Amino acid sequence: MSDYFVFGRRSTVRASFLVGLLPVIAFALLPAVAVLVISLTDVRALPYLPVHWVGIENYQSFFSAAHLGYNVNALKNTFIFAFLVTVLQNVLALLIAVLLNQRLRGTTFYRSVVFLPTILGVTVIGLIWSLMFNPTASPGAAIWRWFGASSAFFGDPNITLYLVIFVQVWAGIGVAVVIYLAGLQAIPAELYEVASIDGANSWQKLRRITYPLLGPSVTANMLLCIVGSLQSYQLIYVLTGPNNDATQVLSLAIFTQGFGGSASGGAAQSQGYAAAISIIQFIMVGVVSLIVLAYLRRRQADL
């Protein structure tokens, strides 16, 4: 902190800081802390019901034999989803960004097209892909028929998660491409020229110049992507509903348990239980992020 404050009295900056922070505290931080509190109670989603302090009973229930199957399934789906989305989205985005970074005609147009899903919104995207993968008759069904198969697509528990991942990646590549493209354009052209002179082929250039110099933005992007996709659920909600076992992720489980119970999640548990799931997810996201961050930082340092 600087010794002096150029603008005079610090009260202004402190007050304005507080004014800015207040809505965040009220609407974001406070509810987050309160989640911890109510995870220790059996509050339900209805008025008039008395609320009791139950300690860690909700957590025990989460790990109990009865619910463990459902919860482990949700955990597994969450991890698969987050991991595949992050990797696929970033790798494909990088490749596309590299591709678009060539001096091709119409690069601006291509870039805009790839960025388009971002502004369409999750419902529009969900509807488009439900149409594309309609089991009765759709382009997706037609493609499957070329391979002599047919599928229930979002109804088939074996592939629905991967279909959802596909759509999420499709929708999310745009932002990543734009960011990577900017990063690529910040790499001086001379480096590539020198490498060419030295006889480097394209793959070597990618590995030795592009990737290291892009490192920080790759790290940031991956981390944000992981954190985001561990918590993301709106697209899954639109594509397969909140009650589908095969695509149940933790965030959706919180929603269904907290607001009415689900057909497959068992009888409606209390909102305290849903809050316990929130906290467990929070811890999980924190742990995973720290691990990933450490790994990426080390990779960067090695370069």
Next chain:
Amino acid sequence: MPTKKYQVVLAPRSIRVLTASLLGVALFTGCSSGQSTTPGAQTPASSPKGDLNVVVSSATGSDAGFQAVNKAFAAKYPGVNIKFTAIPNENYAAAHSSRLSAGSIDVGLAGPQELPSYVPASNEGDDARLADAGGLVDLTSQDFMKNFTPTVLDAIKYKGKQYTVPTGLSYYSGVYYNKTIFEKYGLKIPTTWSEFMTVCQTLKSKGVVPLGISGKDSAGVNMLGVVQDLYPNKQDKVDLAKGLWDKSIKLTDGKQLEVLTKVKSLYDLAEPNFAGVSYNTMTAGFVKGQFAMMSDGTWNQTTIDSAGGSSFKYGYFPLPSSDNAADNALLGGKVELTLAVPSNSKNIGTAMAYLSFFSQPENYKLFLKEAGFAPSQPNMETTPFFTSIAAYTKTFQPAWDTIWVANAKAGAKAQFPFNYSGIAPLGSLTPAQAAAASQADWASGF
């Protein structure tokens, strides 16, 4: 040259944090608003006015029925502003519970179910808890309740009191069948399971898909249809429930396993990729003649009528899951949407007036005409459709899901408790494996 400024010290951070947290705690625990009990405004208002929030779950038939009643109500009482919301099934639980908590429902759905003696109290459904805590207005002494058939009222009684208005009855342990297709191949309505399988094999050999199922959202009706005739009477079902609860029978034993094997047989007769087919798509497919039969409930009848037009001939018969024709004689059903008034409604008088209006035979008729339910009032003329199935409904048989209470502590696969959604292609298990999975989940709840 910057001069050293005096520092105005705001309250130390620790105090700020403390105040903030106290404020937060106060917000959550202290000022709970909207929990006032209305002092005895338990009679229908004579001149209803104000906003009336009617919130139900959406279905084509009943939505139209409510619209008809609302129109008449608004015509009679122009001072009332009816806000009717029909929430699609997928959103219903979440939207309903949040609106109920906020007191923004004046007339809504509720179905408090009394727990049988062998079920511990912790498994009370939310609606039952609500009724116990005084969250629903008691309608027992209301005049308009007398308009309803006494046996129906008995079926929805909760701890001796009436909290809900029955809008009708539905039956759903049967299948619709395409009369034209049946006539074409000279098929008759099957009355036993083997006859049913024969009919299906014939259809298959002629290249017709025998059965339509919507795996995405309503495959459970197949399971209920199978259960209905394997445990024909109410007592059989009660015994089944009791036996499971006191662990004297298992889900992997004889008849329970048979339920799942027969469900699997139905899956094998269904259209390809039915796992991804939604309810509306299935209905549209049936009307187009894409399959000969469709496992569904009578609530869908008005939709089929309007989609198929007068040229589409169809009927309905119980799914004969038993080999004994006598067991397959009746349809299982339930009391349909039951309307209640939450105690935290801000307009109880008008809500009661609405229920009273709804219960008058001439208005109830308006509802029935669109909704496709069987009447819950006596002396109502029935539609041709219900006349055609009168033989199957002459005694009301409650369906399995109205008797069964799930164990909240048990695993998810034991919720119905038959694990129909675990069987391929909805899941990935064989019937035996699915039964074992649900038995394991059931046992884990004790």
Next chain:
Amino acid sequence: MSNDQDPNKAVPIGARTVLDPAPSPLNARRRRPLPVGRLLRYVAVVVVMVFYLFPLLFLLNTALKSNAEFFSNPLGMVQHVAISNFSVAWRQGNFGAYMMNSILYTMVAASLGTVISLLVGFPVSRGYLKHTKIWYGLFIGMLFLPNALVTQFQLVLRMNLYDTRLGYILMMAAGIGVGPLLISGYVKSVPVELDEAAALDGVGYLRYLFGFLPHLLKPVLSTVFILQAIGVWNDIILATILLPDQAKSPVSLGLFAFQGTYTSQWSLLAAATIIVAAPLLVAYIFLQRYLVASVVGGAVKG
């Protein structure tokens, strides 16, 4: 295959570089004589474009069919263009109102969020407050908050803001995400001397923050705004919980409810989707350069 024997650019003969450097002042635009490599690249681009444009075109194709035609011919090109679905969807779907709601929520919430991020991010980055590290920790921690649907609902309920636009907007505005971090990062590229110079000129802190800085911080402020706007635009769950009144629904929820009601009528659904997407596309065509540049500008330096 010819060689450019330009001494400024000695490219070895036969070098096939998939990674061509971006245009720089050093090399003039020459016709690259590498047909195969270039062709491959164009093919790859075409593949990507197909993946992105085909679904949209198929949607349009479906919307233009009548319901009957869709049943008989779901995959082929539309034979008899029928625009009846559009009028039905417009009438039944009330999308105009939903769009206005969405625009209102997005504009106000994202603006508020950006202002908050600025108010909070700038002083921390400059070290004008004590405990800088704690505030940074807070910013990062806010990315990881547990899913607080239940308590957010209770909070809004008890503040009597349930079913109000204000309550929803405030809740969405508080979701500032990476905003303060991005701004903190970017601010470092604005020299401190500017602050001092402004102060010497007698400019107060707030006037500096809201009058002078935004011009300098335009790229990152646009990024923060857009990122938050995307989040608000895409929200369905909070809208379901906090805004039961359908008249207040944002378009994401409105379209979802429409889909729930008309599940299998694909032509109608497609028409409704086009109605929702069309104004977005139009706006996007005009703004895309600005949008993309904003995301870039703020993110790279931040």
